Amino acid sequence: MADWNSAGLEKITAAEELDLASEQANGTLRDPVTMWVVRSGGQLYVRSVKGSDGPWYRGTQSRRQGRIEAGGVGQDVTFRSADPDEYAGVDAAYREKYGHYPSIVEHVLTEGARASTLRLEPR
Template identity: 70%
Template sequence: MTQWDSAELDKLSTAEELDLESGRGDGTLRAPVTVWVVRAGDRLYVRSVKGREGPWYRGTQSHRQGRIAAGGVRQEVTFHEADPGEYADVDAAYRTKYGRYTSIVHHVLTDRARASTLRLEPR
């Protein structure tokens, strides 16, 4: 696993949202989607509200590589399925960062959304 540069990690994790482009098999990137991003320890995570059926999540599964951009950082990444043992820390990070959005934060805390938790690793 490649480690994040601490300055980039800080910028990406404090950004309200990030743009995520997943890669296709031919090396091109899909159109960017805007998603919430959280940090748990020294790792970054994203989730699909629609779970594994969500279009952008499905796009990450074909090639497992892409690009993210937020906070002035643009980084090529790989998408790794998070282990269920990571879910509690990711849940806590979502509650802490986005808890002020009380009417919508619960959507990323469902079992369906948890199953789509991806860890973003720089490449």
């Protein structure tokens, strides 16, 4: 696993939203989807509000690669399923960063959303 460049990690972490485009079977990128992104420790994470049924989430599962853009940073990434022991830190990061949207943030804290937690690894 490659490590994030610290300046890029900070810029992405500070961004309110992230654009994520997953790679299709033919190697081209799908249209990007805008979503929330959080940092827990030195890692970046995203979740699907619709859990594993979310269309963008399903798209990440075929090749497990794609591209993200946030805070002026573009990065090719690998999508790794987070381990359940990472969920608590990710939950806390969502509450801290997006807690000013209380009726919305609760949707990324459900069991279904937790099960769709992806760690974004630079490649």
